[in-house]
Amino acid sequence: MSTAAAASTSGGNPIKVVLADDQVLVRSGFKALLDAEDDLTVVGEAANGAEAVEQARTTRPDVILMDIRMPQMDGIKATRQITDTHGLEHIRILILTTYDTDAYVFEALQAGASGFLLKDAGPAELLHAIRVVAAGDALLAPRITRRLIAQFTAQRIATQVAEDRLAVLTQREREVLTLVGQGLSNDEIGAQLFLSPATARTHVSHAMTKLGARDRAQLVVTAYQTGLVQP
Known part of the structure; x- marks a missing residue:
């Protein structure tokens, strides 16, 4: 198999x-x-x-x-x-x-x-x-994601609205969300933030729960929408 x-x-x-x-x-x-x-x-x-x-x-x-x-x-x-x-x-x-x-x-x-x-x-x-x-x-192919989200989120969400959405996250969860938006895996996030992959996965899970994201794909969208990742 x-x-x-x-x-x-x-x-x-x-x-x-x-x-x-x-x-x-x-x-x-x-x-x-x-x-x-x-x-x-x-x-x-x-x-x-x-x-x-x-x-x-x-x-x-x-x-x-x-x-x-x-x-x-x-x-x-x-x-x-x-x-x-x-x-x-x-x-x-x-x-x-x-x-x-x-x-x-x-x-x-x-x-x-x-x-x-x-x-x-x-x-x-x-x-x-x-x-x-x-x-x-x-x-999510990063090159396509950047292009699409640049087209449809440019100037769509004001800075204050973005801050309101992210207020529920800890600073560490913001950092993790940014790296998810950049297309990094849990292992890569852990390496960059000096965390174990399990801890990185936990932070990703917490961010999904707090932001009401269905899965990792919607976290990527949120990272672009709120300006954590620039197209």
Whole structure:
């Protein structure tokens, strides 16, 4: 079995994935790729956002690979509905984007998505992304994150508002949040602040709780929004 099987969220059972994309050929290609892996299994498909929400309710997957541009309901609205639904909080959503043309990834992160993947990513990148997100981590390419957040948060939040949001954090938690925003892992944060990885993880967890962040991806957004990290 693949070494990534340890990333399974179901105690060794395969990671359950729903594919949400309005292009049949895209879904077929993804399904063939995923079903060839021992630790991944496709449990549902959706051609639009409404179907994605229904698949989330009926199949309770670990990860939804969510296209943004779909008929009837787009991927952002679907993401928001899923993450706001009691009982579906465990589902991780990985957004598909074309980078240069999709201007909605930041909104998707705010809606609760755990990361995003470029549509031209190779098979290995796709498999890695699903496993990373299923394990509870965020998948955020720093170069894309900086560009997107620069576009959509510039001058959006006043300094005082930012200070109000950060007031709940200790100084150490602010430092940790800044490093999360820069894309550092817990091990890298620990090394930079002379903390053990476990202590760094604890600070990250406390920051998530205090800021009401669903996961690490939303901490990155907050770090940019509040000016702790500059685009």
